[in-house]
Amino acid sequence: MSSDELKARALRSLAQRDHSRAELARKLAAHGEADAVEAVLDRMAELGLLSDTRFAESFVRSRAARLGERRLQHELAQRGVDPDTINEALRSELGESEQARARDVWARKFGRAPGDAKEWARQARFLITRGFSADVVKRVLKEPFDESA
Structure with missing residues (x-):
């Protein structure tokens, strides 16, 4: 694929949404040589189209x-x-703080405090899979269950 075709392909991808340099390099790698791809990426960065x-x-x-x-x-x-x-x-x-964002996510999904330990664990797993730390999850759910009780 020629340099102009690589540039056109890169511009089409960047017109759809922003890409990281590595993402765009992966997309263009199948269509040209590594040196040509790097040259196109450098030019896109120079023009301010890739950041x-x-x-x-x-x-x-x-x-x-x-x-x-x-x-x-x-x-x-x-x-x-x-x-x-x-x-x-x-x-x-x-x-916003991490805890405020976690509370918003939790409120949209659940909206009410867990009724038992099983529900607490389900809600905690949900927040953890969304990328919130265990400490933040505990504060949001306020650890209402005492297993020894």
């Missing part, structure tokens, strides 16, 4: 209302964003 920082901020902004910090970090890392960029995006885009 891992912008991608990470947009990603966090769009998913922060439903996911915890750990899950956001993991998903960005899977998309090839470096840890410093991830931390900067999380710092700049997460307006």
Whole structure:
């Protein structure tokens, strides 16, 4: 595939949504040589069309209302964003505290306190799979059950 065709393919992908550099490289790798792909990626970055920082901020902004910090970090890392960029995006885009966001997610899904230990565990698993830490989950659910009782 020629350089112009690679550029056109990259522009089409970027027109649909922001991509991380690693994501776009994976998409273009099947269509051109590694050197040609890197040249296209460099040119897109020079033009300001490709930015891992912008991608990470947009990603966090769009998913922060439903996911915890750990899950956001993991998903960005899977998309090839470096840890410093991830931390900067999380710092700049997460307006509410982790506990407030967890409480909102919990309230939308459940809305009422768990009635027994089994329900508490189900709600806790839900929040943990959304990427909230165990400490935050305990505070949100207020650990109402004492197993020794």
